Amino acid sequence: MAQQKRDLPLKSEGLSEWYNKIVLQAELADYGPARGTIIYRPYGYAIWELVQQEMDKRIKEKGVSNAYFPLLIPESLLKKEASHIEGFSPELAVVTIGGGEELEEKLIVRPTSETIMYDAYARWIQSWRDLPLMINQWNNVVRWEKRTNIFLRGLEFLWQEGHTAHATHEESSAMQRWAIDMYASVYRDYFALPGYIGWKSQSEKFAGADSSLTYESLMPEGKALQSCTSHDLGQNFSKTFNIAFQSESGGSEFAWQTSWGFSTRAIGGLVMAHGDDGGLVLPPKLAPIQVVIIPIRLEGDKLLQVEKIAQELKAQGVRVKLDTRENASLGSKINEWELKGVPVRLEIGGKELDAGAITAARRDTSEKSSIPLNNVVSGVQGLLSAMQENLLAKADAFLAANTFSADSYDEFKKILESSRGFIRAHWCEDASCEAAIKEETKATTRCLPIDAPEESGVCVRCGKASKHRWIFGIAY
């Protein structure tokens, strides 16, 4: 009977079908009326707000200020940097008519804000004393993707983009590294998603960058997800936008720049990585509701007692929801909150109040335990942190179990056919070899891990000498 009510497909039987349904059913998001557009519903947006809170704090601590630049970019501005426009032109949305009249100059809906920001940077930066200039913005960008997927790839997505200008390459390079380390830390400690930090290959790097750092995590079914990158822009943009400054010694120099971004795609990764057949499983640190309290057949003073418990938890910063709906049965409440991935559920009825201990259920393990009434806050906090740790430990184990090494092309292909996952393999760093591997196996270079040891070997495909093992995978 319970099965008949279920209309969520099993995650274990098909990730993409499960994923598409759970995003809608858990009310994280809905589709917009135009293709590829998404409505972030309150429950989903709340997750993003939690990410923002944490990341914004870290960004500001680093000395980066928030600002906001325009959505519309004159075409000529975007065209200034040759490789940048070349990289983005296939996916631009362009405004050609305004107020009913054809525009003299087309306006591009930003796919990213390098050009419009650096146009201003050129005016703002005159002296070495103006550096570093470090600005971040939380905004939306538009990229005309051919094939869309809710949260993972859409026409419009939300992100933050940080853009810094420095006097020296040492400084900008350190900034590039700082950003990816910050992302990795948030990813690990909040999303409970481990991954590899590494360098993008020349062909995979950002259009207009000298180098790109990425954080690559692995989804169930063995596909790679990249949801943040940090770029060393060198002087590419400062030269084309004339971001020049007078140095201490009086000479004119071009600024060294970085840009780095983290998008709502990460929410999709979160859903896929931790969810199960019962629905979402949210890591406590990013759960809009960390604890749901369900009173069972309580009224009057006894219900007040439960409300007091909720208040107590709230006072300690726990995000609590008290579900006092009278028209829903216990079972339907439990199922609903499980579907929505709430980490801890507290059941409080006459039984609990008499015994002086409430029943707590963990979403990740389904374990039930008993928490003494006089110890609710620390008991709950203990469960939340245990769950956060457990999700990370499971994800770590998954990543480790699905990172393989291949020393021959046959082995490489065999892994892709059977389990997928990440493959550590030698590559000659020749772009044509990379393209051939992609053509023949669908796998792309994901990154060269930042801590990859030097190791002499031969390219898994062409046999030429190689110094490092790169990580390959099939990307989303």
Add this chain to the structure above:
RNA sequence: CGGGACGUCGUAUACCGGUAGUACGCCUGGUUUGGGACCAGGUAGAUAGGGUUCGAUUCCCUACGUCCCGACCA
């Protein structure tokens, strides 16, 4: 953007060239509440536009949207 599948109340589905049904949801009232409650009454639907036809939700075309497979990407 190429190939394929699909589009019926909010959701999941059924039937049909001639009155569009069921379940869940939702609303009202009552009884209920320890793992998806029950009774009664009610609400709500053929994506849009053309064509064929006496008659189209059904057949055809186009657009739009979703999913899957490719090429492109956070």
